[in-house]
Amino acid sequence: MNWRIPLADLDFGAEEAAAAARVIESKWLTMGAVTQQFEALFAEFTGAKHAVAVTNGTAGLHLACLAAGIQPGDEVIVPSLTFVATAAAILYTGGTPIFVDICGETDLTLSPEAVEAAITPKTRAVMLMHYGGYACDMPRIREVARRHNLVVIEDAAHAAGSFFEGHHLGTAGLVGSFSFFSNKNLATGEGGMLVTNDDDTAAKLRLLRSHGMTSLTWDRHQGHAWSYDVVDLGYNYRIDEIRSALGIEQLKKLPAANARRQELTALYRSRLKRNAPGIVIPFESQRGTSASHILPIILPKGVNRSRFMESMKAEGIQTSIHYPPIHLFDFYRQKTGGNFALPITEDIAAREVTLPLYPGMSAADVDLVTDTACSALADQGVVNG
Numbered sequence: 589m590n591w592r593i594p595l596a597d598l599d600f601g602a603e604e605a606a607a608a609a610r611v612i613e614s615k616w617l618t619m620g621a622v623t624q625q626f627e628a629l630f631a632e633f634t635g636a637k638h639a640v641a642v643t644n645g646t647a648g649l650h651l652a653c654l655a656a657g658i659q660p661g662d663e664v665i666v667p668s669l670t671f672v673a674t675a676a677a678i679l680y681t682g683g684t685p686i687f688v689d690i691c692g693e694t695d696l697t698l699s700p701e702a703v704e705a706a707i708t709p710k711t712r713a714v715m716l717m718h719y720g721g722y723a724c725d726m727p728r729i730r731e732v733a734r735r736h737n738l739v740v741i742e743d744a745a746h747a748a749g750s751f752f753e754g755h756h757l758g759t760a761g762l763v764g765s766f767s768f769f770s771n772k773n774l775a776t777g778e779g780g781m782l783v784t785n786d787d788d789t790a791a792k793l794r795l796l797r798s799h800g801m802t803s804l805t806w807d808r809h810q811g812h813a814w815s816y817d818v819v820d821l822g823y824n825y826r827i828d829e830i831r832s833a834l835g836i837e838q839l840k841k842l843p844a845a846n847a848r849r850q851e852l853t854a855l856y857r858s859r860l861k862r863n864a865p866g867i868v869i870p871f872e873s874q875r876g877t878s879a880s881h882i883l884p885i886i887l888p889k890g891v892n893r894s895r896f897m898e899s900m901k902a903e904g905i906q907t908s909i910h911y912p913p914i915h916l917f918d919f920y921r922q923k924t925g926g927n928f929a930l931p932i933t934e935d936i937a938a939r940e941v942t943l944p945l946y947p948g949m950s951a952a953d954v955d956l957v958t959d960t961a962c963s964a965l966a967d968q969g970v971v972n973g
C-alpha cells in the first residue's frame with residue numbers, strides 16, 4: 589500500500605549510506621572492529637559495563653535466558669501483552685513461560701502484584717518488557733525479585749534511549765536486550781544488543797554468540813590466535829559490520845529522534861484529549877523519560893476496532909495492534925495448557941490501536957491522524973465532548 593501516513597518510517601540518510609559504503613570498501617564484512625566500536629558506543633550511551641551486539645533481538649533474548657541459567661522445568665514470569673519473541677526465548681531454553689497481567693489501561697507494563705502472585709518454587713526469573721519504551725515499575729519488580737531470589741531479564745526492544753531514575757532501561761536486571769529491527773527507534777534492518785553489568789554474564793554472552801568458540805575469525809585475522817577450543821553449545825548469533833556501521837550512525841541520531849517522538853506524543857495527547865475524550869492514551873504519567881517508540885491508544889468500550897482501523901486505512905493512515913496477547917495464540921494455548929486468567933490484558937488488547945509515530949512526522953500529520961480518528965469514532969456513533 590502507498591500510505592499517506594505509514595505506521596513507522598526510517599530515519600535514514602546520507603550518513604548511513606556513507607557508513608555502509610566504508611565497510612564495503614574495507615572488505616571486512618563479518619563482526620570486527622566496527623562492531624567493537626558500536627558495542628563500546630552503546631555501552632557508553634546506556635552506562636552499561638558491557639554491550640554485546642547480536643544478529644537480532646530474538647537471538648538476544650535467547651542468549652539472555654541462557655545466561656540467566658533457565659533450564660527445562662524452570663518457570664519464567666512474562667507479560668502476555670508483548671511480541672511473541674519475548675515468550676519464545678523462554679521456550680528455546682526449555683523453560684516455561686508463566687503469563688501475567690498488566691497494570692491497567694494507563695500502564696500497559698506487567699503488574700508487580702501479578703508477578704508476586706505467580707511465583708512458585710519453580711520460578712527462576714522475571715522477563716519484563718518496557719512497552720513502548722515506558723519503564724515498568726522497576727523499584728517494585730526488583731524488590732519482589734530480590735525477596736524471591738529471581739533473575740530479572742529486560743526485553744528493552746522498545747527502549748533504546750529510555751531512562752528511569754538516572755539509569756538507561758535494560759541495565760537494572762541481569763541482562764537487557766535491544767532490537768534494531770527496521771521499525772525500531774534505532775534501526776539496522778536486523779540487529780540487536782545485549783547489555784549487562786556482570787563480567788561473567790558478558791563473557792558467557794560473547795561465547796554463546798559465536799559457537800562457544802574461544803577465539804573469533806577476527807582475532808585470527810588480527811594474528812592474535814591460530815586455533816580455538818569449543819567450551820559450550822553456542823550459536824551463530826553474530827551481527828555484521830554493515831549493520832554495526834548503520835547502528836553507529838543511528839545511535840548518533842537517537843537522542844534528537846526520541847525527543848521528536850516525545851513532542852509528537854505530547855501533541856497527540858493534547859489533540860485527542862480535546863477532540864476525543866473517550867480515547868485513553870496510556871502512560872500519561874510515565875516513569876522517567878521514554879523513547880516513545882509507539883503511540884498506543886485504547887478505544888472506548890463498544891467501538892468496533894476493525895471498523896475503526898478500516899476507516900483509518902480508507903484515508904491512507906496505517907494503524908496496527910500491539911499486541912495480540914501471546915497466551916491466546918493457538919501454539920501457546922497448547923503448550924501451556926491455556927489456563928491463564930488475564931482479564932486486563934484481554935480487555936485492553938481487544939481495544940488497543942497503535943497510531944503512526946516516527947520522527948519525520950509533522951504537526952499537520954498528527955492533525956490528520958487525530959481528525960480522521962475522531963470522524964471514525966463519530967461514524968460509529970461515539971459522541972465526543
Ligand SMILES: *Cc1c(COP(=O)(O)O)cnc(C)c1O
Pocket residue numbers: 644645646647670671673674717743745746766767768769778779780
Ligand atoms: C522487535 C521486538 C522483539 C524482537 O526483536 P527482533 O530484532 O525483531 O528479533 C522482541 N520483543 C519485542 C517487545 C519487540 O518489539
